[in-house]
Amino acid sequence: AQSVSQHNHHVILSEAASLELGCNYSYGGTVNLFWYVQYPGQHLQLLLKYFSGDPLVKGIKGFEAEFIKSKFSFNLRKPSVQWSDTAEYFCAVMGQAGTALIFGKGTTLSVSS
Amino acid sequence: GAGVSQSPSNKVTEKGKDVELRCDPISGHTALYWYRQSLGQGLEFLIYFQGNSAPDKSGLPSDRFSAERTGGSVSTLTIQRTQQEDSAVYLCASSLGGRAADTQYFGPGTRLTVL
Numbered sequence: 001a002q003s004v005s006q007h008n009h010h011v012i013l014s015e016a017a018s019l020e021l022g023c024n025y026s027y028g029g030t031v032n033l034f035w036y037v038q039y040p041g042q043h044l045q046l047l048l049k050y051f052s053g054d055p056l057v058k059g060i061k062g063f064e065a066e067f068i069k070s071k072f073s074f075n076l077r078k079p080s081v082q083w084s085d086t087a088e089y090f091c092a093v094m095g096q097a098g099t100a101l102i103f104g105k106g107t108t109l110s111v112s113s
Numbered sequence: 114g115a116g117v118s119q120s121p122s123n124k125v126t127e128k129g130k131d132v133e134l135r136c137d138p139i140s141g142h143t144a145l146y147w148y149r150q151s152l153g154q155g156l157e158f159l160i161y162f163q164g165n166s167a168p169d170k171s172g173l174p175s176d177r178f179s180a181e182r183t184g185g186s187v188s189t190l191t192i193q194r195t196q197q198e199d200s201a202v203y204l205c206a207s208s209l210g211g212r213a214a215d216t217q218y219f220g221p222g223t224r225l226t227v228l
Contacts, residue, residue, distance in 0.1 A: 099211055
């Protein structure tokens with residue numbers, strides 16, 4: 001069965017610090033990988049996604065993620081966080097033949113100004 | 114419409130009552146999904162509709178949960194004989210064609226509280 005593990009439940013950073021949120025997945029076939037973000041009081045929105053090709057994927061707001069197949073990982077990074085990045089971040093996987101997103105339990109990021 | 118809409122935004126009900134939650138997907142999207150977001154459980158898939166195909170109900174937690182999609186557009190999620198553990202935010206998402214490459218766009222959710 002597919003599953004997603006996010007290593008950090010709550011991350012606290014100061015503005016301008018670098019960010020890396022861990023995500024590992026379990027799936028036996030070709031996967032599609034996603035990061036979604038939920039800002040306070042807003043609905044889930046897509047940050048970035050990976051299907052094939054370049055394993056380094058760039059998304060909105062300066063975020064990027066790297067797919068490392070050998071490690072079953074899809075970690076999210078940002079070189080310099082801002083206060084406005086305070087949100088909950090969800091990693092998700094979908095099998096090539098699948099339809100539903102399987103989400104990790106999420107990581108809450110708090111950025112202090 | 115511009116995005117996925119859901120109603121009501123909040124619903125408080127008493128244990129044992131039935132509730133209906135509504136989702137209006139993005140116009141032209143053939144795929145529609147229901148998820149549930151609860152403390153400690155994160156985001157869980159419930160059910161998926163694609164066009165006129167039989168829905169994928171594999172995520173429904175019990176037979177008290179059901180959903181329908183009329184005319185390939187609006188969907189209603191029904192929970193019968195609600196229990197306190199049903200308290201959660203119910204999210205609807207839609208995508209253009211239901212393919213793995215199609216982005217799922219989420220609505221704002223319905224917060225259900227069962228007293």
